[in-house]
Amino acid sequence: MQDARTRNGGPSARAATAPRRGEAPAATVGVQRPVVVGFILCAAGRALLIPLFGSADEVNHLDYAFQLFHGQWPDFFAGPVIPGAGPRSPLSVQAVSQHPPLFYLIMAPFAGGLTDSFGVLIAGLAARAVNVLLGAAAVAMIGYAARAAFPNHRLLAPAATLVAALCCSMLGVAGAVYNDTLATFMMAACTALACRFIRLGPSRRRWILLAVVCCAALLTRLSLMVVVAVCMLAIVAEGIVRGQGRDRWGRWTSLLNAVGVGGLVVLSSGWFYLRNLRLTGTITGGHPQWAAEHFNTVQVSVGELAARPETWQRLLSLFVPVPALGGVGLVLIAAPTVCGLGAAAVAVARKRVTWEDLLVAGLLGAELLLVVVMQLKYSAGGGGLHPRYLLPALLALAVVMAAGLTCSRRLAGLLTGAWFAAWAVFFVRWWGQQAQRGLAGPGGGFPTWPVLATLLLGAALMVWAFVVIRIGRLGGASALSRVE
Template identity: 80%
Template sequence: MQSVSQHPPLFYLIMAPLAGGLTDWAGVLAAGLAARALNVLLGAAAVAVIGYAAQVAFPRNRLLAPTTMLIAALCCSMLGVSGAVYNDTLATLLMAACLALTCQFIRQGPTRRRWLLLAVLGCAALLTRLSLMVVVAVCMLAIVLEGMVRGAGRDRWGRWTALLNGAGVGVLVALSAGWFYLRNLRLTGTITGGHPEWAAEHFNTHQVPVSELAARPETWQRLLSLFVPVPALGGVGLVLIAAPAACGLAAGVVALVRRRATGADLAVAGVLGLEAVLIVAMQLKYSAGGGGLHPRYLLPALLTLAVLMAGGLTCSRRLAGIATGAWFALWAVFFVPWWWQQAQQGAAAPAGGFPAWPGPAIVLLGAALVAWTIAVVRIGRLGGAAALSGAE
């Protein structure tokens, strides 16, 4: 189980009854398996919320939400952290929820319930992972700007209501989570709680300029190996991302040129794009200071990436099923053999003395492949129906 003192406590508070109570009652193995099971549920919830966020972000595109959810479910980094005990699952869930709520503000306007939910999600996000500060900040900025631009006649305070409410939410978030980061600052001298000098001495880490790190091809091969099971397949991972993402960008440009994109569409796309760019920039800065290039650190940008890729795979409604199926097949060519190899190794020599059950694992993989295949077929049928109705 991941247990890092400089991480905010919410995820570990959720896991504490399993890690503590079950360890004393049934042993470490039972507690670990229960914690992993709970984390699997958090991972599944994160994928579902990512699909919901895609639907809220671009409600006119019926193909986008199911394809986005399928892509998120096939993210190997997401599968990896969901099967372990990492706070990335909860962080990804809260990221998607914050962005979905922001899209509702942009498209439907503010309500008291949405402001209250924004405060709750902001507090939970900052009590889960520091990187979510970027997500919360972008969401707050977008919501306040929406109110300043379109809120003139909504109530007595008009366009200033959003600014006042945003300030109130910011104060609540600071009061709920600020104490923890002040604690890190007091103990280590940084709000992250890291010890870069100690790490450099004991782990032989090196600091490099951000520009130099960003110019290395291996940086992007490792960082963007989200959809392959091991970083050694980083080149393949780049292809799995770049091909549909390029088509998605092209489809967006075409929609803009043909004036099919509304102002709300542009605002939502801007929020998603800015959030993803800042997440990548923050990760590059962290890695340049000696941190690792782990693809799971980019999971807070998974919604944006999955929406962009889904837009590329479904840019042709008639061919959406074929394109999505081809992408899924290419992913499976690399993931399934790796899974089988891991199952064989686990059966031969369970690591750490813990038991391994490759049989049930393979059955679960088979069930997942069937479910994913059904999703691809469903996407193809939705695309065919949408193309037919558009032709009529």
């Protein structure tokens, strides 16, 4: 016979239904999944809204994969060779040839095989479809990483997943062919593993996964080096503090394993960066002298660049569809961020944080700071100020913004809904302008499908509105259970 305490919802029942350590509550996961569905709908709509090669550098990314399929490396000065790349000019160079090849190996069967068989339009749309899925995987991984970072904050992971899904830069690269989607996924996966190390300690499975992810990250983009380095330092710090007596090597085991992982990273990707060094003189593989001659770029100091207001308006326009709305983008980021930092300060003052919380927060903060500094140094040397270059810091931004939107459990739905509505006003207006252009005629010789794209956007907005309601209900139930 069933025990009365279990039947009536007593302690035994709650223990039986409570998630195990490290396991996500079913209600939380149930909120995150529709967010990813909405992202897929919206990013797919954008892929149909913007003509192929209608975004900067997309032709270069697709061409890289096309050339790999045909057994050759892209050459910077030779430019793109994929059919449909457009007329050649002095500025027609292969601008992404310095990137490592993992993303392009994934895209090669679509960019190469389908171009040869059905033409570049079909190949480009297929590659965009794959990239939509990669972007969705990145958003889902950001949600998982947020849950791994702060597992006791029930609303944080759903809200962080929603913030990541509404990142216009993320939607932009997922609805085209850019390697930022895979890079963002690798960043989130590496950080999630580091958080699991900090929260649950090391295991053989986690070390193997970490080695695979770190190697894949450096085979995707060099900018992920700072993420890998910060995660390794956090894992080593955890091992030194708590590793005494775990095994034969004790507190030094994590350091030795980290050195081993670093060696595997060098073996797996070092050859490519040595190739960049041989071809260009730097491991980054850039051509700053060529850019200075053809784009009239001017080198400035990092301090001078950081002092310009327009720098931050462009760089932090992650949540608006065009850099011209940079001021609005700053507000969309700043408002929830200030609330999130305030909530964190209150938690520290009331001693509601643990050593693990502080280490995880330091990990995310260091990632954000180093990614921003790296971008400033790149731009000060003549590079562009593109907000998508900050996507390696999207997890940290999403976590702190989500913390601000859910700082009050009772008001979580209202605050998240207000932020979502403010975002949608500008995004839908931009979408309407793009749809009108598509209805007026195809751009760049490639067709678009604005009506179908807009239907997908409408479906995505309805899914996300449903998610906002679910976050509100989850917050209300959490606040009520806390009172009881």
